Amino acid sequence: MGSNDAADLVLALDLGGTNMRVAVVSSGGDILARSETATPYDAGAEELAILVAALCRQAASDAGNVSPIGLGAAIPATFRPDGTVGKLPNLPRLSGSDIKGLLARETGLRVELMNDATAAAAGEHWLGAAAGAENAIMITLGTGVGGGIILGGKVHFGADGTAGEIGHLCVEPEGHQCGCGSRGCLEQYASGTAVVRQARESGLIVSTAKDVYDLADRGDLAAGRLFLEMGRYLGIAIGGLLNVLDPDVVVIGGGVAAAWGRFYPAMRAEATARAFPEPAERAKIVRASLGDDPGVLGAAKITFERIAEGRL
Amino acid sequence: MGSNDAADLVLALDLGGTNMRVAVVSSGGDILARSETATPYDAGAEELAILVAALCRQAASDAGNVSPIGLGAAIPATFRPDGTVGKLPNLPRLSGSDIKGLLARETGLRVELMNDATAAAAGEHWLGAAAGAENAIMITLGTGVGGGIILGGKVHFGADGTAGEIGHLCVEPEGHQCGCGSRGCLEQYASGTAVVRQARESGLIVSTAKDVYDLADRGDLAAGRLFLEMGRYLGIAIGGLLNVLDPDVVVIGGGVAAAWGRFYPAMRAEATARAFPEPAERAKIVRASLGDDPGVLGAAKITFERIAEGRL
Structure with a gap:
């Protein structure tokens, strides 16, 4: 995997109700490293952002001390017109928070926020059953x-x-x-x-x-x-x-x-x-054919596209 | 309306369960002429195509003997993968017919066939409430x-x-x-x-x-x-x-x-x-804000687009 430039790598987060997964993903769809932990149901947005940042550092280190160019964060939420998160029935304390800003602050990366099931659809469409x-x-x-x-x-x-x-x-x-x-x-x-x-x-x-x-x-x-x-x-x-x-x-x-x-x-x-x-x-x-990975793969794909479009 | 070139005009048909309407429409969305009659419930495809062609000649004549470059035909039907019409609950004898080929033969025009409600949506999106x-x-x-x-x-x-x-x-x-x-x-x-x-x-x-x-x-x-x-x-x-x-x-x-x-x-x-x-x-x-016209306007819009894309 040494052929991947840092410019070709992003971090991707799939924040599920049970587990949260982070992966380093190349623009070709290779997963270079993963890190994962149980989702703390009661965590506030800041605590969660700190945890995600730790998972991101772990994965980037495991991938060979790479420097990904952005973070795609798939979360089980709807969004308000101002970009803050709306409903998160499975992570109630995040509702209304500026999770995007907190993730950017803690990781030092550009962050693209999206709905987790939308990311899964993008993943299966990129490399899976669709x-x-x-x-x-x-x-x-x-x-x-x-x-x-x-x-x-x-x-x-x-x-x-x-x-x-x-x-x-x-x-x-x-x-x-x-x-x-x-x-x-x-x-x-x-x-x-x-x-x-x-x-x-x-x-x-x-x-x-x-x-x-x-x-x-x-x-x-x-x-x-x-x-x-x-x-x-x-x-x-x-x-x-x-x-x-x-x-x-x-x-x-x-x-x-x-x-x-x-x-x-x-x-x-x-x-x-x-x-x-x-x-x-x-x-x-x-x-679906991507097992546990459609979320992180789709989050990565959407983030690569946003960066290519100059919108992130 | 004398400023419209023939290249800027199409005929549009909105074949409803009750009435069938034909209009000459400019690429700017002006309706230059209309013709209309009751839809013959029991008509076969050939008979209907002959009737549509007569309405088209009437409308083209009323618009000043113009020569439109295509016909957009909005019909209450679904379509099969081969382009023939599927279900038409309100015009049962058309089911399975090559209405597109018959309309082309009778009018001498390129014909774009589409669902009537889809055409109405295109019309309201072009010039109406959407x-x-x-x-x-x-x-x-x-x-x-x-x-x-x-x-x-x-x-x-x-x-x-x-x-x-x-x-x-x-x-x-x-x-x-x-x-x-x-x-x-x-x-x-x-x-x-x-x-x-x-x-x-x-x-x-x-x-x-x-x-x-x-x-x-x-x-x-x-x-x-x-x-x-x-x-x-x-x-x-x-x-x-x-x-x-x-x-x-x-x-x-x-x-x-x-x-x-x-x-x-x-x-x-x-x-x-x-x-x-x-x-x-x-x-x-x-x-909706276009009264009886979203169907013919949308049929015209879709036909102009197909011609511009070189797909008709």
Whole structure:
């Protein structure tokens, strides 16, 4: 990897609800080094920025004392018109903070801030399951349900950088109350949190979505049914998105996508039944292919582009 | 208008379920002449093409014997990957036909075929209520519910030219059967047809959405409630679209938008309650401003662009 100039390297942060990952990424998409730690749920913005800066120094050192030219920070947030962060249901103390300014101060780098699911979409479009697609939708099934959209070969950020919140499409108008304030959002039926909640409502004793999956694998019908229901709701949302956006591919990632074989048939059938025949036949619905890396890779890609455009 | 060169003129067709309109449009957006007739529901593709060609000759003659350089044809259809038309619920005999080839043969012009609601979005974005918007959504409330999307300042056609079918977003998973094969599509709650159907289900004796509107105006509570319910469902769909696309503006047009004052409050309240605060605060939701003309103007705009790009 010695052929990478410092000018060809950025740091990338993927700040998840459970873990925070930092990587040194080349402009060709190589990951030269990584550092990772558990996300401190209760941390304030300043404490978090100091922690990220330490992870960045560690990764840059591990990559061979390189000097990356910027930091792309993917965070589970929406953004306000003034650039401060809006809602972060999974990191509540960051809400309203100037996390971008703090990260720049602590790392000494130019910082590009973006939504984590949007970064994941950019990553899968760069090097993963959506590579080469003109129009793609990425849905991330994790603690929540995130989304990102590629249109005309480019990430669609929207007017406020909030676009792609597919987890907050309504799939059941009078359904379960959502943390966003609405009801019946896809997130309430297809996230890991939702799977656990519904399993408990069915009387199952579980603490993670993986527990529910394991029960289904051991033949528990109630657990199996939950994934069919999750697939059905995903299919309702995807069917609508096929009609509205007519994409080439829908990519499903995140930890809960591990249950693919359990929810895919119901999801595909429902999406096909709901969508017009042309987009339903054309659009592929596939699993993400970059494992834990789409977030850092996408954050790096977006940061390289911003620097090349002179906008960072 | 004598200053328009023939090279600056196109013909545009807006083929609606009720009326078909043709206009001669300049590259500056002036309408030089129009011709219009009732749409023959039972016509085959060849018969329809002959009728369109006659309207085109009439309009070109009325505009001063001009020679337009192309025809932009906006039709209520989806498209197949091979360019033939897919579904046309309101003009069933056209399904699967080579309407583009027939129009070219009968008019002797290059023909650009597009979805009618997509054309309306392009028209409102060119000269109407979405002018200047980077990201805009247009919803057309007519016999059905159509939609068109502007992203990054450009019309989003999607992989098959089918994008923008907002009328077929699901707003009630087990709701009313839709002609598209799905259930609970927005079209089943917010189109003129839906308003009439629901009014009759409520025991009202009506034949058009206008009748329902007039009843509401005379104080009929059941009729008034139908528009509140229509607004609520529109708000559910719009709230989801705000979260997914984060647009600057949502434009509502079509004949049923005449009931604006009756459905706007419920629609706005529901969309705001459903969407994240940033896009909900930023996005305007406004009425279309081009009357009956967004379709022909947008068809013309798209045709001028295709010719300029050398793609027509």
